[in-house]
Amino acid sequence: MTDEAPGARTLLVTGPGGDGTSTVAAATAVAAARAGRSTLLLSQEPADRLAALLGTAPPAWPEEPVEFADGPAVARVDAAGRFRAGVLAAQRHMRPALDALGAGVLDDDELTELPGAAPLALLHALRTAHAAGRWSLVVVDLPPVTEAIRALALPGQLRRYLRRLLPPERQTARALRPLVAQLLGVPLPAQSLYETADRWDGELAALQRLVEGPGTAVRLVLDPTERSAALGRAARAGLALHGVGVEALIANRLLPAGSGDPLLAGLAAGQRAVLDEFTRATRLAAPHPVPHLGRPVRPADLAELPLPPLGEPGDAGAAEPTVEDRLATDGLLVWHLPLPGATRDDLGLVRRGDELLVTTGPFRRALSLPAALRRCTVAGAAFTDAAELAVRFAPDPDRWPDRALAGVPRAG
Structure with a gap:
């Protein structure tokens, strides 16, 4: 099984919090599915909010992808559930050692996820989706952009820490390890520790290839306000630093220009001034406008939102040093x-x-x-x-x- 199906793409949708990222991600997945592409939408939205966005009403959203007729498959990433399942599985694996130490075990109902569990769960779900080979496009509804970039950077950072703590070149042939330990006067790390580190490195490397590969790009969603533009500009630099390209800039909730209402006209002019400065500073192509509907977006609106066409793999990669x-x-x-x-x-x-x-x-x-x-x-x-x-x-x-x-x- 490969990490990524041939020709598979990943579109990462993010933006400053509250700018309509989840709506754009869902609309992107709906448009791709209706264009004939096998599409999966990954989201960490709460179950009730995700169901309302898509016009469904399941009492509890399962983590396994749910297929919708004439639409994308949708999977909700349950970070808390995945964390609990992982801890319980580790306890079962270590039960003999824990019993020998007289250690107590943790029950499912007392476990709460630790910081960092959510990005790891999302990355694991992304890799699992690609490894399944069922979808030609995976659309990921990412958290707000600062948190999202830190999540995307996590595989590379963890690999660096592993290499610093357990440098592969310092492994010693198994037969020589007792002799070297005697010469140094200190015990050497067990070979199993290096083997575990190698396995972790392989898993993290697969995730890093997905995040930084030519088939992955970002759709950056921006509600053009001064606050969002400042966050978006920093995010553009952060994405470039971590080798992730921007496929399209989505200017969301744009007010119509030329309104006869002086207040609306002034607000619309302010939005366009923010966008002009933002594209100049970030060197992005002209933003793709998505108009303000004057009301909350409904499930029936997703297929009608005027989003840019999907690019081809490799057309939006970040420049290398x-x-x-x-x-x-x-x-x-x-x-x-x-x-x-x-x-x-x-x-x-x-x-x-x-x-x-x-x-x-x-x-x-x-x-x-x-x-x-x-x-x-x-x-x-x-x-x-x-x-x-x-x-x-x-x-x-x-x-x-x-x-x-x-x-x-x-x-x-």
């Missing part, structure tokens, strides 16, 4: 990272060994340096007018081949 070779002219290599939406005041940069730790607003990512840059020292950095973080590297003469530096001017 690149290295510019300026050795011949300036004696430098320049590492470029596109960060549209970022501002100079919100940027932070720290080099730690072979990594660059980049911060933009509330988001941080550790990026591995290419081999050539690992043999260099940081000579400076700037945020350019092209919305790129440009970090200058000067070759370290003690670690750089002499022939590569022949005739190269020294960096000042």
Whole structure:
């Protein structure tokens, strides 16, 4: 079974809280299903709210996908239920050890989910959906955008922590482990610990490929207010930092221009001014307008909302870091990272060994340096007018081949 069916796509729908993300996600899934695509909608909305949005009334929404005639399959991700099931399963697996220690066990009705359970449950559901191979499109109704980006970054961050705590290259052949332990005078981690870490790394790597792969993109939903635009701009930079592209910007609840009512006309002009500034700062294409209906959206409206057509895989990927070779002219290599939406005041940069730790607003990512840059020292950095973080590297003469530096001017 593969992690992702051939040609399968993932559309992640998010935005500042309260901007209509769930409605746009549901409408996107409905439109795709009616266009003939096998579609699954994943959501963490409460059961009653999800049922009301879709026009159904189940007393309790099951986690398994529910098929609807002429519509998408829908699955509600129950983070609390998944957490309880996981804890109970772990207790059953460890029961002999717990009994030997005289430890008590936890009952289902006393378990409450811990922080971090919701994003892990959502990511697990996403991978399970792709592994099933039943859908060509999975639409994910994500939580508000700051929380959503942290969830998408989780697999890569956890893999980094695993590699730091249990570096794979420090594994020792099983036959030599007792000898090495005696020489060092300390016990070595059990081989089973490394094997468990390898298994976890494989699972996290599969999730990371899904999140950062060319078949995944975001639909960013924005109710054009100053507050939403500020959150959305930071989110655009955070998505770029974590390698997730934006397929479309949805300008939700737009008021009609040219209204005879001065109040409505002023509000509409304000919305468009916010959008103009937002697209300029984030370098996104023109937003796709979804009009304000003048009332709450009803289930029958989902199929009628004017959403953009679905793009093709690979047409919305985030730009990757690149290295510019300026050795011949300036004696430098320049590492470029596109960060549209970022501002100079919100940027932070720290080099730690072979990594660059980049911060933009509330988001941080550790990026591995290419081999050539690992043999260099940081000579400076700037945020350019092209919305790129440009970090200058000067070759370290003690670690750089002499022939590569022949005739190269020294960096000042």
